[in-house]
Amino acid sequence: xxxxxxxxxxxxxxxxxxxxxxxxxxxxxxxxxxxxxxxxxxxxxxxxxxxxxxxxxxxxxxxxxxxxxxxxxxxxxxxxxxxxxxxxxxxxxxxxxxxxxxxxxxxxxxxxxxxxxxxxxxxxxxxxxxxxxxxxxxxxxxxxxxxxxxxxxxxxxxxxxxxxxxxxxxxxxxxxxxxxxxxxxxxxxxxxxxxxxxxxxxxxxxxxxxxxxxxxxxxxxxxxxxxxxxx
Numbered sequence: 001x002x003x004x005x006x007x008x009x010x011x012x013x014x015x016x017x018x019x020x021x022x023x024x025x026x027x028x029x030x031x032x033x034x035x036x037x038x039x040x041x042x043x044x045x046x047x048x049x050x051x052x053x054x055x056x057x058x059x060x061x062x063x064x065x066x067x068x069x070x071x072x073x074x075x076x077x078x079x080x081x082x083x084x085x086x087x088x089x090x091x092x093x094x095x096x097x098x099x100x101x102x103x104x105x106x107x108x109x110x111x112x113x114x115x116x117x118x119x120x121x122x123x124x125x126x127x128x129x130x131x132x133x134x135x136x137x138x139x140x141x142x143x144x145x146x147x148x149x150x151x152x153x154x155x156x157x158x159x160x161x162x163x164x165x166x167x168x169x170x171x172x173x174x175x176x177x178x179x180x181x182x183x184x185x186x187x188x189x190x191x192x193x194x195x196x197x198x199x200x201x202x203x204x205x206x207x208x209x210x211x212x213x214x215x216x217x218x219x220x221x222x223x224x225x226x227x228x229x230x231x
Contacts, residue, residue, distance in 0.1 A: 002086050003211060006039075006065040008074075009081030015061060018076055026061055028174040029054075029189055029220040036063065039071035051213045051224040053103050066211075066224055093207055095200070095229040102194040102225050103169070105217035106147040124216075126190035130166050148194050151214050155225070156205025163196035174220070189220055197230065 010026065019025035026032050036052050037045070050067035060081070065071055073082040107124040131143045142150075144166045152159055169191035176185040200206055213223030 002068075002089065004067055004070055004084055004086055006067070006071050006082070006084040008039075008063040008065065008077040010061045010063065010077055011081070012060060014076065014078065026054075029172050030174040030176050032063065032221060033219055035074065035076060036065060038074035038076065039065060040067075040069065041072060043069075048219065051218060052221050053224040053226070054221050055103075064224060064226070068211075089207065092227075092229070093200075093203055093210075095231050097197060097199050097230040098227040099230055100194070100196060100198050100225060100227050102148075102214060103222055104148075104151075104192055104194060104215040105189060105220070105222040106144055106192055107190075107216060108142060108147075127192075128168070128190065144192055144194075152198065153201075154205070155209030155214055156202030156207075157198040157200055159194075160197040160199065165193075165195040167193040167195065169193060189217060189222075191222060 015026045019027070026035060032052070032054050036050075037043075040050075050065060050069075050071075052066075053064040055062045055064075063077075071084065073079065106127040108127055110123050110125055127142065127144055127147055129141075129143045130145055132146050133141050133143065135141055145161075145164065148159060148164070148166075172189045172191065174187055174189065176187075210225050210227065214225055215223050217223070
């Protein structure tokens with residue numbers, strides 16, 4: 001099934017006016033998550049099968065959307081800022097190397113007992129250090145590079161270490177309003193933009209990872225693997 005890559009440019013002036021009119025805007029990852037659903041009117045939330053990414057730019061907020069279903073231009077995006085194209089997968093995935101960017105939410109489980117075992121109720125914490133390190137008890141804590149290498153292996157690629165950049169995004173607090181009797185939920189998301197060059201080791205795995213994303217928090221704008229062919 002062909003995939004569609006859509007770019008929506010939202011001028012900051014328009015985003016501010018949208019919020020000033022009393023409508024939910026783009027203030028945090030949950031708000032952007034809500035706005036992206038405007039591109040799929042009438043679809044049940046349980047049918048979410050698309051990836052998103054939001055990048056602040058000098059004049060506007062750029063939202064990328066990867067989907068199998070054609071999105072509709074929402075009211076908050078001017079016609080001039082809306083662009084959608086079909087990815088011809090056979091040709092696009094025929095290359096051996098790509099320049100990539102992956103905005104991810106790397107996390108690790110905190111081990112919950114003295115034996116170092118990961119228990120069912122272990123909590124996840126963000127990975128903030130680039131290289132592996134060891135805690136006070138000598139246990140290895142994987143860093144951002146190891147996180148990407150492990151996920152890359154599962155996604156059918158290796159990363160050229162000489163080109164790899166790990167760009168930490170500012171922490172992103174979010175508020176999820178009460179819904180159906182549930183209390184208001186708040187949280188903080190930690191994003192890292194991995195950039196560099198990758199080499200394909202398994203084309204089918206790479207296709208799947210491209211379509212479904214890498215890592216957690218995909219509903220909040222993480223996990224989209226952006227690729228530009230090199231060879």
